[in-house]
Amino acid sequence: MEILNLELNNHIAYLTIQSPPANALSSNLLQELELKLDRIEEENTAKVVVIKGEGKFFSAGADIKEFTSLQEATGYQSFSEKGQNVFHRLENLSIPVIAAIHGAALGGGLELAMSCHMRIVTENAKLGLPELTLGIIPGYGGTQRLPRYVGNAKAYEMILTGTPISGNDAFSLGLVNKVVTEDALVNETNNLAKKIASMSKPSINEIMHLLSLSRDEQLERGVKEEAISFGRVFASEDAKEGVQAFIEKRKPNFRDK
Numbered sequence: 001m002e003i004l005n006l007e008l009n010n011h012i013a014y015l016t017i018q019s020p021p022a023n024a025l026s027s028n029l030l031q032e033l034e035l036k037l038d039r040i041e042e043e044n045t046a047k048v049v050v051i052k053g054e055g056k057f058f059s060a061g062a063d064i065k066e067f068t069s070l071q072e073a074t075g076y077q078s079f080s081e082k083g084q085n086v087f088h089r090l091e092n093l094s095i096p097v098i099a100a101i102h103g104a105a106l107g108g109g110l111e112l113a114m115s116c117h118m119r120i121v122t123e124n125a126k127l128g129l130p131e132l133t134l135g136i137i138p139g140y141g142g143t144q145r146l147p148r149y150v151g152n153a154k155a156y157e158m159i160l161t162g163t164p165i166s167g168n169d170a171f172s173l174g175l176v177n178k179v180v181t182e183d184a185l186v187n188e189t190n191n192l193a194k195k196i197a198s199m200s201k202p203s204i205n206e207i208m209h210l211l212s213l214s215r216d217e218q219l220e221r222g223v224k225e226e227a228i229s230f231g232r233v234f235a236s237e238d239a240k241e242g243v244q245a246f247i248e249k250r251k252p253n254f255r256d257k
């Protein structure tokens, strides 16, 4: 089975993450996302992309189990940059991307959703950046994109406590476009996608270019700094402890080293 399924239908490209149970963003999945974006661009028929997750969650973030086999030599900074680059490409696509979020969008899962242009979320979904609970920090652009959506005060709280917010709260804060019941997610997302797909492609492409110019230049600088910090923190003893504790399903014992 493919871990990222692409289905093109009536000018809508549906990308479904199929990597249960967590739909973790493994390095294979990120590579697959690049390939699927290549195909969408080559075919050049889609006017909108929908990203969703199969099973219980949208995505629980980077594959924490893969972290233990990440060799220091391969560079933790470049691990972060690889994800950042894919998400940068997604954000700068010439067609809009909608994330349909249910269950959980945590860590890299929320960073993926924040790189999309619109988000529809279920009421009870959990959205957050829990990386600090693992002794690491967000590395796929989350430190830079979250404050732009929810404001500084809430971003500090969400990142420093690692506590997720509900779909309802995400809507109140302006992080998502719409909050819906679990049953309505597919229909509401399709309705939005269809409305966009009924527009003329050249005007969609021009608008995507113009709206991309509304992003400030600091974002790119901040994302670069984030990868450097990610590399530094990931090499710490507390990062090893945090990841090991997650795998062993216990509380981490951080030593501030």
Ligand SMILES: C/C=C/C(=O)SCCNC(=O)CCNC(=O)[C@H](O)C(C)(C)COP(=O)(O)OP(=O)(O)OC[C@H]1O[C@@H](n2cnc3c(N)ncnc32)[C@H](O)[C@@H]1OP(=O)(O)O
Pocket (backbone or CB within 6 Å): 021, 022, 024, 057, 060, 061, 062, 063, 064, 065, 066, 080, 083, 104, 106, 107, 108, 109, 130, 131, 134, 137, 138, 139, 140
């Ligand atoms: C640069 C980017 C960095 C990052 O993204 S770091 C990762 C940030 N994400 C997280 O910290 C989220 C971690 N996961 C969770 O908090 C919870 O899980 C959930 C809330 C998503 C779900 O909780 P529940 O319903 O109680 O299920 P469960 O037993 O915890 O998880 C089911 C299985 O999924 C595995 N899993 C969950 N998240 C990840 C992940 N991010 N990477 C790899 N595996 C994951 C678990 O270990 C377990 O597996 P098993 O059944 O073998 O015990």
